[in-house]
Amino acid sequence: MQKVIFIIFFLGALGNSVSAQQVDNIKSLDRIIESINKKDADALLSMMADTAKIGNLPKLNNTIAVPDILKKFSAINTFKVIHRNQQDNGDELIQVEVTYHDGKPGKPTFLFNKQGQIVNLGIIKGRLKGDPEKALSDALTRSRLPDTLSIPFRLVNGLIYIESTLNGAKGCFQFDSGAPVIILRKKFVDADKIRPDVSVDFFGVGGQMDGVVWSADNSLAIGALVLDNFEAPVSNMADMALEDGTPIFGLLGIGLLKDYQFTLDYAQQLLLLERIDNSGELLAKEILKGKLMGRFPLRMKRHIPIVDIAFGTKTYPMGIDCGANANVLKKSLETTLKPFIDYEEGEVDINGVNGTSKGNRIAYLMRGKLGGLPLQDMYTVITDQSIGGGIGHDALPIDGLLGTPFLNQYKMTLNFKKNTISFY
Template sequence: MKWLFVFVCFCASFSTSFGQHRSYSDIADSVYAALKKHEPGFLLPLLHDSCRISGLPKGMNAKMIPLLLDKYPAVQAYKIVTINKDTAGTRVQMEVMFETGKAAYPDFVLNQHWRITELNVVKSASFNRLANRILAAPDTIHLPLITIRQRLYVKAEADGRKGLFLLDTGSPDMILNRTFFNDSLQLVSASGTESINGVRGDGILTRRISGFTLGRMKLSNFSAFVMNEGIGGEAEGLPFLGSIGYNVLRDFEWRFDLPAGKLILVKTDDNGDYISQQYRLTSMKYMGPLEMRRHVPVAVITISDMPFRMGIDCSIGSNVFFARSKNELLPYMSQIDPATAAQEGVPANGIQGVLNKALIGTLEFSNMPASIEQGSFVYDNAEVAPLNGLLGTAFLGCYKTVINLKKKLICFW
């Protein structure tokens, strides 16, 4: 009998230490299995009778859990984010990844007896509403850049067609080359009464994309514009399939490393925070604010203490200043043709040269290719301060450059 008592005590002690070592992950496994398989049996035995489920009435576990799981979108992966002890117990926060590519953060609280006394899942899900646009992607994507005439291209595939896409942060959406996408076209509006992103729909063509693959990212079920006329040309044995605009990459922070020939996309949430905190930058040369002109990020540069509001557009090479800035800018440019600069206004082919020095905050940009061009009405808006020009790859190549659109930040490291 004494031996049996010692054995029971040993087992209880072992069970407690073993449970404390593994129960967090074991219980998280069960929560995840319930969400993934929509099976209440994985979850109900873990719940305390008075468990609070997402603020719903207590004491109804057997009724609530099957209903919640039935409406919860399918998940395909999870990890434990934090484990924090407080007066209510131990709160375990999970990160689950829906099959749509979106992340959610359910959490639960364990009491001292390893029962769940609080379960928060409702706020993590969008019930019965799968977005038309479906993104599936890891936390980071590393893309090799192909530079052609100072413009940045990436290899990608759209509906089974492989080729090159121009990176165009000056465009709101994807635009497809009609040479390769002449099927399943839709006319947005022949009358011009409809608009897309502020562009009147006079004969605008669109096409539904079932699947677009860029590195390890897959974007499904979305619309893209299609050029009215097709274009030819290829590079590295691949055809030019179109351009990628803001909406394709809006769920990521963009990290340009032009000297290394790569672009790193880091997934962010709706607030611009990283889905995985391990990708936070630890050292920077400078960080400053961005404005947003619709889909275009805007940085303020100073030239001899004069501010210039410049859109950032990686689809152009040289930095472009609009004609109204000519007189202020010319004294700070070199390698220009004096005869061209002396003309009234700005000629059709612009004024080419080098911008000697500019600053963003305290960070210096020296000897950047620049031109003065006839301005575009697209960037002249009486409701807000008009843009003075656009910064292209000549700007992005000066430093490693980070653009976080949702936080409205630009960083250099």
């Protein structure tokens, strides 16, 4: 028989006292506690509705789950009712304060329907796993998404900042295509939105981020683009604000734009959004962008768009990252690309979500081309820092990153459904 493993801890206090219902659920508590202490799964199951859930866990096969839980569950020595609360649908929530056989206290809950059956056995809470990309995708399916949108942005130190409203507060997000999803700064997420029962592993271009927790019931508005009641990872990013004091809420990742082709216009400081169907075709009239200078293929690996940049007769795969205000090149290519590198004096540090890489050489990459389109000399940091993220099949097959020095040369449109990048 398949075993179900749970991390057991107890639910917090809920509700206020109410008058008794037609069925007196208090009388059921003695039987419930007795069944728990005797580890009598059949008796407990007989008191549970067919649709009953256990704590915050997804719906399980209770005939398997309840015996497994009781085997691991500590007996209850004493208990008393501390709260009763009638729900809008007529269910009643009862919370008890208990002392377990091992001396530890707890506050389990029991939710009863009108017939006196248990519909939620709140004696455990599972440690759930947050899925940031699925959470954002789910939020987008129920959000207000305009067919076209022109979003002005601020360009500060080569990075894009978009004015936004998060949970009712005004500020801005850094737009970072190196992040797959929305990442919130903990400073701007109220404690009651943090889900301690949900864990999350989060990876950016530079690798895994530490200290990330999970939040729920957030709201975000960027002009006419509105996300309500969405879940997102929360990070202890360094305290940041723009020069005028405008707070920075976190990072807006590329996943926010999965239903759009988007255009970066650094000259006008505009982000242009055009909604597309599953084949990449526009759902509304195209936003005029000027003369098309070239359209080239790109490919996606994880959430990073990759293009091939030519230096001389050879091409090199490079990831596009608007969250980088300099290009980044792997140090291992320094010898191969020496004829195309013009070194500058000094060294710089690279600040990322995982910390700082110090003492990196700076240079200009010269005479690069994308297809037949010539590129200006690009300010580039040469580093031995890992920029691929992940290992094995998950590692990004790139030789570097193209940041602001690449993105600000032309007005460029990225369409991830058609896998194209266009220049105007």
